[in-house]
Amino acid sequence: MALVEVQNLRKSFRTFKRSEGILGSFKDLFSRQYSTLNAVDGISFKVEEGELLGYLGPNGAGKSTSIKMLTGILKPTDGEITVMGYHPFRDRRAYTAHIGVVFGQRTQLWWDIAVLESLKLLAKIYRVSDSEFKSRLELLTETLGLKDLLHTPVRKLSLGQRIRCDLAGSLIYGPKILFLDEPTIGLDAVGKDAVRAFLRKINRDLKATIIMTTHDLKEIEELCQRILIIDKGRIIYDGSLERVRTLPGLKRRIYLDFAGSAPESKLNEIFGTRVAFERESERRLAGSYDPRELSTPELVKEVFANFDVADFTVSEPELEEVIMKIYREGAGAL
Amino acid sequence: MSLISVYGSFIRNAFLKMLAYRARYYTGIATYLFFVAVYYFIWQAIFAGKPEGYRISGYTLPEMLTYVSVGWIARSFYFSNIDDEMDDLVRSGQISVYLLRPVNFQAMMIFQAVGEALFRITFFSLPVGAVILLCFPINPPPSSADFLLFALSTALGFLTMASINFLVGLLAFYFKSVDGIMRAKYNLINLFSGLLLPLSFLPDWLRVAMEVLPFKSIAYVPLNFYLGKVPPEQIGSVLAGEFAWAFGLLAAGMILWTRAASRLTLQGG
Ligand SMILES: Nc1ncnc2c1ncn2[C@@H]1O[C@H](COP(=O)(O)OP(=O)(O)OP(=O)(O)O)[C@@H](O)[C@H]1O
Ligand SMILES: [Mg+2]
Numbered sequence: 001m002a003l004v005e006v007q008n009l010r011k012s013f014r015t016f017k018r019s020e021g022i023l024g025s026f027k028d029l030f031s032r033q034y035s036t037l038n039a040v041d042g043i044s045f046k047v048e049e050g051e052l053l054g055y056l057g058p059n060g061a062g063k064s065t066s067i068k069m070l071t072g073i074l075k076p077t078d079g080e081i082t083v084m085g086y087h088p089f090r091d092r093r094a095y096t097a098h099i100g101v102v103f104g105q106r107t108q109l110w111w112d113i114a115v116l117e118s119l120k121l122l123a124k125i126y127r128v129s130d131s132e133f134k135s136r137l138e139l140l141t142e143t144l145g146l147k148d149l150l151h152t153p154v155r156k157l158s159l160g161q162r163i164r165c166d167l168a169g170s171l172i173y174g175p176k177i178l179f180l181d182e183p184t185i186g187l188d189a190v191g192k193d194a195v196r197a198f199l200r201k202i203n204r205d206l207k208a209t210i211i212m213t214t215h216d217l218k219e220i221e222e223l224c225q226r227i228l229i230i231d232k233g234r235i236i237y238d239g240s241l242e243r244v245r246t247l248p249g250l251k252r253r254i255y256l257d258f259a260g261s262a263p264e265s266k267l268n269e270i271f272g273t274r275v276a277f278e279r280e281s282e283r284r285l286a287g288s289y290d291p292r293e294l295s296t297p298e299l300v301k302e303v304f305a306n307f308d309v310a311d312f313t314v315s316e317p318e319l320e321e322v323i324m325k326i327y328r329e330g331a332g333a334l
Numbered sequence: 335m336s337l338i339s340v341y342g343s344f345i346r347n348a349f350l351k352m353l354a355y356r357a358r359y360y361t362g363i364a365t366y367l368f369f370v371a372v373y374y375f376i377w378q379a380i381f382a383g384k385p386e387g388y389r390i391s392g393y394t395l396p397e398m399l400t401y402v403s404v405g406w407i408a409r410s411f412y413f414s415n416i417d418d419e420m421d422d423l424v425r426s427g428q429i430s431v432y433l434l435r436p437v438n439f440q441a442m443m444i445f446q447a448v449g450e451a452l453f454r455i456t457f458f459s460l461p462v463g464a465v466i467l468l469c470f471p472i473n474p475p476p477s478s479a480d481f482l483l484f485a486l487s488t489a490l491g492f493l494t495m496a497s498i499n500f501l502v503g504l505l506a507f508y509f510k511s512v513d514g515i516m517r518a519k520y521n522l523i524n525l526f527s528g529l530l531l532p533l534s535f536l537p538d539w540l541r542v543a544m545e546v547l548p549f550k551s552i553a554y555v556p557l558n559f560y561l562g563k564v565p566p567e568q569i570g571s572v573l574a575g576e577f578a579w580a581f582g583l584l585a586a587g588m589i590l591w592t593r594a595a596s597r598l599t600l601q602g603g
Pocket of ligand 1: 601
């Protein structure tokens with residue numbers, strides 16, 4: 001059995017439609033009109049132990065809502081979730097003892113007391129033995145660079161410092177699975193890098209399963225083998241990061257350097273609409289093409305047969321371009 | 335054992351938190367002294383010209399003055415704002431974080447309130463009590479047994495108050511705004527607990543209702559224990575009544591919590 005199994009999960013919110021104007025507000029007093037928003041609209045997926053899954057989607061897609069249900073704090077409208085054999089909402093108190101959660105936007109540490117006191121309190125709540133606490137604290141202090149922060153109250157930390165402490169808080173009791181909702185939101189490059197390195201480390205060394213949402217694609221590229229893309233409450237992609245790059249409709253680029261002046265018109269004659277060429281410089285052209293229409297070897301072969309090429313490079317579509325296309329076009333892009 | 339240490343750590347934490355903000359309480363001391371002084375002079379005016387030993391609704395002037403002073407000192411202990419905190423947690427969505435903990439939410443809130451109460455008893459009730467003792471004539475309880483009964487009864491009053499606050503806090507899960515309800519509760523409890531005046535001063539119909547309802551556990555009953563005014567043969571049944579209400583309200587909160595929690599939409603994020 002997979003560590004996490006989600007079946008037809010749904011969450012709908014009832015929102016109150018306000019009428020406009022004074023007359024409208026008056027009318028609302030007597031008859032309220034509600035509309036239902038399906039924030040998560042029947043999603044299913046599985047996560048195996050040790051996976052590091054990236055959960056992507058545009059703003060308002062339903063990522064946070066899914067995470068809240070997966071962590072047992074929000075009651076699903078419909079559907080089934082099983083994590084390590086628990087039903088998160090129903091078994092909340094028993095279940096939450098085994099998971100670590102970080103919401104980038106909120107701290108889970110106690111605002112007014114020193115970080116170390118918060119960590120100690122968490123150790124008590126999760127019944128961590130003194131020796132375990134000591135060794136984990138040492139490891140976390142080391143890898144997250146917390147040494148100078150431990151005696152500061154959370155309210156006095158900067159965002160980046162706070163998130164590092166929050167990560168420590170979510171791991172001090174050794175959870176088997178980690179849910180992270182935008183853990184690097186608002187961090188600078190160095191901070192992001194530290195968190196990334198840390199996540200990779202605990203995923204590799206401690207075999208922790210991690211499910212994380214983020215809007216940072218570089219993070220996804222560096223960390224995740226598998227991604228899940230959700231849009232308007234539905235999963236529109238579930239698979240490897242590699243496969244998503246081969247989406248139909250995504251253009252690849254070839255850069256051609258010629259010994260002399262680039263023969264643009266002749267190339268256009270040969271390839272027609274299959275490749276769109278642009279001049280980059282006197283001797284250099286860039287062409288974009290759809291690899292399903294014209295395979296890269298074929299293109300290269302034909303170019304070499306007809307011209308004197310000094311050098312060439314082929315580049316894959318940028319992940320950002322891929323994701324933007326998917327966000328823009330929704331399920332239709334896939 | 336480990337359960338004690340889990341919830342005990344909430345007490346400790348709340349205490350530490352209050353300690354971080356202790357300066358805020360220094361102004362509170364003046365407020366309390368002001369209240370006690372106001373009531374002190376009001377009662378003196380009411381009893382003015384009456385012969386010594388004169389009773390109104392069963393209280394002599396020295397008893398009344400002791401009632402008011404001890405009542406306000408005790409209030410600094412049993413007071414809690416669980417309802418207000420729950421309202422904030424729901425509104426900000428920060429309740430998510432509390433739900434992520436493998437602990438009983440109600441117990442956690444109440445133990446935090448215990449930590450705050452213990453803070454106030456050391457840093458607030460005692461200094462305020464000392465100053466009041468210097469400024470106003472307060473009678474000690476007739477016997478140490480009376481004092482113990484007062485302490486026990488105040489502890490039950492604390493639990494009653496905390497349970498009521500928890501129930502009021504649950505309303506925040508249902509309504510957009512509970513400010514009005516909380517304010518009404520605040521005033522009603524000041525009156526019906528007997529803090530402002532002993533329940534025997536109320537009109538008969540209201541007094542009978544208050545005899546049955548739980549609010550008297552908060553101030554009226556403990557203060558009458560302090561003054562030694564509870565007849566010995568009634569001590570058992572009075573305490574049993576306090577116990578029953580405190581734990582009954584606690585149980586009601588526990589049951590309603592499960593329902594309320596499944597309504598949460600956890601805004602934000
Ligand atoms: N408590 C709520 N009440 C009503 N609607 C809500 C509530 N929480 C979320 N929604 C709606 O549900 C949808 C999904 O929201 P969610 O927070 O899950 O998005 P998200 O994918 O996390 O977006 P982002 O990337 O911006 O964080 C949004 O349209 C949002 O307005
Ligand atoms: Mg979100």
